[in-house]
Amino acid sequence: MSTEINVAFAGNPNCGKTTLFNAYTGANLKVANWPGVTVEKKEGAMSYHNQKYKLIDLPGTYSLTSYTMEERLARQYILDDEVDVIIDIADASSLERNLYLTLQLIELGKPVVLALNMMDIVEERGMEIDLHRLPEMLGVPVVPVCARKRTGLNILMHAVAHHHDKAFDRFEHHHQSGEHEHSHHDEYAMVYSDEIEDKIDKISELLETKYPDIKNSRWHAIKILEADREICERYPLNLAGIADRSFEEEIISQRYDFIEEIVSEVLVNRDKKSHSTDKADRIITHPIWGGPIFLGIMALVFFLTFTVGDWLKGYFETALEWFSLAAVEFLTKVNAGGILTSLLVDGVIAGVGGVLTFLPNIFILFLALAVLEDSGYMSRVAYVMDGIMSKIGLSGRAFIPMLLGFGCTVPAVMASRALENNQDRLRTIMVTPFMSCSARLPVYVLLSQMFFAQNAMLAAYSMYVIGVVVAIVVAKLLSAFSKKHEVNTLLIELPEYKSPNLRNIRIYVWEKIRDYLTKAGTTIFVASIILWALLNFGTSGKVDDMSQSFAAGIGKLLVPAMTPAGLGYWQIIVALISGIAAKEVVVSSMSVLYGIGNIASDAGMSSLAAVLSASGFGAANAYSMMIFCLLYVPCVATIATIHRETRSGRWTLFAVAVQLAAAWIVSTAFFTVASIF
Amino acid sequence: MRLSEGKIGQEYFVKDISLDMPVKRRLEILGMTGNSRVVVLGSKKSGTKIIKVRGTRFALGAEFANGIEVEASDKKEEGGR
Structure with missing residues (x-):
């Protein structure tokens, strides 16, 4: 062979x-x-x-x-x-x-x-x-x-x-109780009642006459008796007098009768011992303790992903810096020229490298999720969180991606894979980006320290609350607009708890990492180059002054649209556009656009605050900008991940549109109200 | 009575399922055929249940549990809370 x-x-x-x-x-x-x-x-x-x-x-x-x-x-x-x-x-x-x-x-x-x-x-x-x-x-x-x-x-x-090439054995059924012998059925393991078998025979005959090419007419006949939509549409028959209704209920029931017969013959000592899973579930899914236990586990996952992960990420960033310096040195040595050097270093290495530095977080997160999934705990989350989440039209499991969104939107969107229902997944993906990720924090810190002095902490914290509220509102709107009337559709198996399998976890994590790396190498690569070109080129070619770039042109064009939100300054708009590469970039772009070095220092902040105030940008504008940063498109990596996870350009565009709309509406609403006082 | 009112540790017989056809079929396929046994293992105030059917545990939303008509058997599962 x-x-x-x-x-x-x-x-x-x-x-x-x-x-x-x-x-x-x-x-x-x-x-x-x-x-x-x-x-x-x-x-x-x-x-x-x-x-x-x-x-x-x-x-x-x-x-x-x-x-x-x-x-x-x-x-x-x-x-x-x-x-x-x-x-x-x-x-x-x-x-x-x-x-x-x-x-x-x-x-x-x-x-x-x-x-x-x-x-x-x-x-x-x-x-x-x-x-x-x-x-x-x-x-x-x-x-x-x-x-x-x-x-x-x-x-x-x-x-x-x-x-693989063996024919069926013959059966000697001893569960026959019918009036007439179905001796011609002794090649089938599952034989139904006489009533059903007669119908199967008649339908098989009809099928074979009308569709001579059909293989396995018995199976098709059973499906037709079950009123299986797909098969009935493909092989329409006139069933008057044979099957005027669906016999699915009887067929299911008879299959289980046969199974009961099998089980009673082959299974000895069933369920002698009390299951350890039942004992564990008594605590883990407890109506009162279930919630806190879940939050504790998530806190641990969060800690591992973002504390330990960020510590490792620091090393990645140092390595990236070193690599980027070495690249500049090398490119200068080979006389690569300013444009090429800038493209490779500021565009590709900064963009793709910046995304790669998230690798430790992603690795740890998926390691933790793989353990939770493989051990059987993940299904329990759906049960434990079901009550709260169903109030906003989401499945219990959607809680995990939303919580992870506070760390980083990219792995959070990827974690939505744990949802088994596609509709639930899409909705979760739509709302997860509103959870304020850690990259948005530098923006809040900068603006709130400049404009809110001793209330800076409160201003930054309020962003997290607004994010959650917007997520809830959007989730509610999405479920209100969905065509089907959604009932609480929780129906999920709770498997036995088992100790996680190393091999499964290794393969699971590696698949995710590979996915992420592929994305960094393709979508983000292209997006980085486009953003770099927008920020570094103008009508006169390569520009050193960002105010002459295409991005600045777009920024100036968008001033009227952003004025109602209190953000009608082209520098701010360009900073926001550059923030699509990664939210932290908003801060560095502002420092470049306003020509202020070491923006994070006290001196840098006060001079930026002075420049901004001089142009009429006050506390209300700053808060409006924080809201906008919270809600608009998180970053290129998120868009790419949403596209990968939904595998739909339409949904990706819809997500981006919803985010932009939410950002504009909420910040405009805030600024309008704030301007009255 | 309805399954959503079921007590933890109690065994019930499924009498009737009055839910949308695809849901009813899904439940039947998972083993909830006429007169099959269901044991309630966990319960929330809302009526959401953890049940065991033919040796498998399922979490079942309140609306589903509410559409399942059951009858208590005289058997109490060992180890019930």
Whole structure:
């Protein structure tokens, strides 16, 4: 054999599918999207006994209906003949629920190997599974594995190698209680009641007559009986007299009846011991203590990400400075010329390098999130925070990205991946940038120290409050405008707690870091060059005086628009534009534009304050500018991240528009009111 | 009674689900078929619950729990609060 065998990994969410997939492929995998949708598709390759295998990680699903995108993708992929063998991963400690998907996978008609994962938990609880009877009842090979401890992996591949071209065994059903024998069904594991089977037979016949090319007419007939929208639309039939309504409820119920029969035969000593997860949950999801415990954990994550991370970031910045000086020296030595040197040093190195200095924060943050996710805690957050968050139309899990937003918007937006519902994710991404990130603090510090003297702390602190209020208002507006009537849609599995798996965490963190690095190398690279060009070029070519640059021209153009907000000064507008590169840049741009060195010193501040006051820029203008800085587009890195996470130019533009609008409206409102007094 | 009124540690039988069809189906697929057993493991004032169905724990929003008609069984789960 020389051709590749395609193996699809299917299973419920939280069954250990990804752990098993990682165990085979390691970090050696391709992550892409399923065509046309934002569901991740992972592919890996391996060989076993000189045979090449392509492994495909299907989305984790509980079922194969057409209700969700993931389920449609999974079943279509299997039906489309690209799959040779399905490895169905089942959490053996939760066999009853996991077998539901197994039955449906078997019905698809492709060879299935059932991998019973988490056998260690089964043993720990004093349960036993009859590994002889289970394959007999299902008609597929069953291999016990433990993905975390990497045991049983070879045997599983062995089963795949030997089973990928095998036909089904015949069954001798002993759960027949019908009036007439369905002897022609003895090749199927799952046989429904006589009423349903008769209908399946009739619909199969109709299908085969009307659509002779159809493969697996039985599966399609079952789906049509379930009134599956996708299949019914693709294969319209006249079902009068056969199925005038959906039989889905009966079909689901009968599948579970069969599963109960299986479980009663193969599972010995079920649930002898009380689960340690239940004990832990009694504290972690406690109605009173759950909240404080979560806040404590988040405080720790916050501390690690921003205190330890910023300490490391300092070293990165020192290294960047050194690198940038060395680059200047080198470029001068090779006579690279002023423009090229400026482009490389002020544009590329400053822009891309500035983004790279966030790497320690991102690394630590995702390390912490990976541990929370892998241990099973993350799902509990949804439950614990559900009450508060649902009041503003967001899911409980949205709390994590919003909280992280106080540190840095980029990882916060990335953390929105923890949300399982796309609608929730988009909304969370829209409001997260209003959480005041640490880069905005220098702007508050500078302006509030100049204009609010002893109340500086209070002025800076009020920004955080305004940010939260705006986020709540925007979230409320978004849910008010959303088409569907949103009820509290919390329905999520709370998996067993487990000690985090190092391999999973390594792969998870590396994926995020790689994502971030790719972004720094592409979007931010281009954006840095554009901003550099705007600030350094004018109609007369390269300019040394920023007031002659294109950016200044744009600034002057925007003066009328910004005057209602008290920000009708071209220097301020240019500083704000440059702040799109990174919020801290607002401070350095102001120092350049007003020609003031060491702006952070007392002397620098007082001379800047004098210059500003002379032009009519007072405390109200300063506060308005702080509000504007809080709410407008955080930075290029954020825009790029929003684009990456939503994978939609429209949503990215919408986000930018909402941010600009919020900034303008709130600062104008403030300035108008302040001007009255 | 409704599942949202369920007590911690008590086992219930699912009698009827009166929710939107896709939600009802999702719950059935997760094992909440007619007469299946549900144990309440955790509860909030709002009616949001942690339940165990066929060996799996789920967090269930108050509106969902409110649409599920149940009947108490005489069994109390060991280890209930």
